[in-house]
Amino acid sequence: TATGNSNSKSEIKLFKVNQETGASTLLSELKSIFTYNDVQAVSGVDISPNNDQIIFIWNKVIHNASIVNDTLKYLGNITNYGEDVKELKYSPNGKKIAYLYNNTTSSGTESIDRLKTMDANGSFKKQVYYTSAHSNNYPNDIDKISSIKWKEDNLMIRFILRRIRS
Numbered sequence: 094t095a096t097g098n099s100n101s102k103s104e105i106k107l108f109k110v111n112q113e114t115g116a117s118t119l120l121s122e123l124k125s126i127f128t129y130n131d132v133q134a135v136s137g138v139d140i141s142p143n144n145d146q147i148i149f150i151w152n153k154v155i156h157n158a159s160i161v162n163d164t165l166k167y168l169g170n171i172t173n174y175g176e177d178v179k180e181l182k183y184s185p186n187g188k189k190i191a192y193l194y195n196n197t198t199s200s201g202t203e204s205i206d207r208l209k210t211m212d213a214n215g216s217f218k219k220q221v222y223y224t225s226a227h228s229n230n231y232p233n234d235i236d237k238i239s240s241i242k243w244k245e246d247n248l249m250i251r252f253i254l255r256r257i258r259s
Contacts, residue, residue, distance in 0.1 A: 103135040103151060104135075105147070105149060105158070105165065106121070107121045107122070107123075108120060120164070121160075135150065136149070136150045136151075137149060137179070137180055139182055139183050140183075141213070142187040145159060145187075146158065146160060146168075146187075147160065148171070148181055150178045153177045153178055154170045155171050155172040155181055155190070156168075156170045157171055171215025176194040176196070177196070177197070179239075180192065180240075180241055182241050182242065183213070184243045185244075187213060188212065188213055189211065189212060190211055191208065191209070191241050191250050192208075192209055192211070193241055193252075194206075195207075205223050205225070206237055207222070207224075208223065208238055208241065210250070224238060224254070235256075235257050236254060237254070238252050238253070238255075240252055
């Protein structure tokens, strides 16, 4: 679970819950890295398939933390500032991460949605799909990517392309 708003600091809490009884236990909290009022709340949290790491979006950047003996330990950011990350997902084997970000041109008049993959440690980033540039002056003429989902083969990624035309 991730919480936060424009007037508070974010935190991440790791829980386990018994699916039959609903009994839950707080295992660990990650809040020491959130030392100032956040630009944006933590979002887009995903747990690796083997339950040993989490990735999350904080201030538009992907960060990761390890889970060792049910304790979260912050490891750092694995994407760069300037990539406005919107969505992320571990591959089924946990070796790759797919992520979606929006890139605005230096003039600020056009933006492009980009789908990239990288190794789980943040290395070997590769762009796999991008939309055509759309003018920020014409919000009714855009292509937006959402709902990224890996197939079980760890090779293919499905996503939704929403095309809005006026």
